[in-house]
Amino acid sequence: MKKLILLAFVIILYSACKEQPIRYTQSSPEIEAYKAGIKDYSDQKWESLVTRYADTANVFFNTATAMRANKIPEFHQNNETAFSSRGFIEKGQEYEMVITDNGETWVNFWGTWKCTLAANNKVLEIPVHLTAQFIDGKVVREYGYWDNAPIVLAIQEIEAAPKMTEEATE
DSSP states (O other), X not given: OHHHHHHHHHHHHHHHHSOOOOOEESOXXXXXXXXXXXXXXXXTOHHHHHTTEEEEEEEEESSSSOEEGGGHHHHHHHHOTTEEEEEXXXXXXXXXXXXXXXXOEEEEXXXXXXXXXXXXXXXXXXXXXXXXXXXXXXXXXXXXXXXXXXXXXXXXXXXXXXXXXXXXXX
C-alpha cells in the first residue's frame, strides 16, 4: 500500500512538473513583427506595413466594419492631413503575446500616439490599444481602439476660430 501511495505521488509530481506550453510572453517573433509594423506606421512606410498582413486580413479601427489591410495606407493618409507630425512615442510602449484557450496567437500593444496640428501647432497625446491575431507570422485580424474626441474638438476649435474673429470684428 505504501508503494502504491508513493507511486501515485511520484506520478502526480512528474505530471505537475511537465513543461507547459508558453501562453504569455513579452518576447516573440510575432511581437518583433508587430514592433516593426508600428515603426512602419510612424515612418509612413506604407508598402512595408501592408506586407506584414495576410492578403485576407480584416482590420477594425474604432469600428465594427472591417477593412482590408491594403486600405490601411489610404485610411491613415486621409485622416492625417491636419497634422504636421504624428507617430507613436517610443517611451512607455508595452507589448505582450498571448495564446488563447483556442490556440490563437494574439499580440497586444499599448502606446501613446502624439500629433502636432498643422494649423496651430497644438500637440495632442492619445492612448492607443491595438491587438492583432497572427497566423504564420502575418496579421490576419487587427483591432485598434483610441479616443478621437480630442482631435475632433481641436479641429472644430481651429475651424471655429475664423468665424469667431469675423463675428468679433462686426
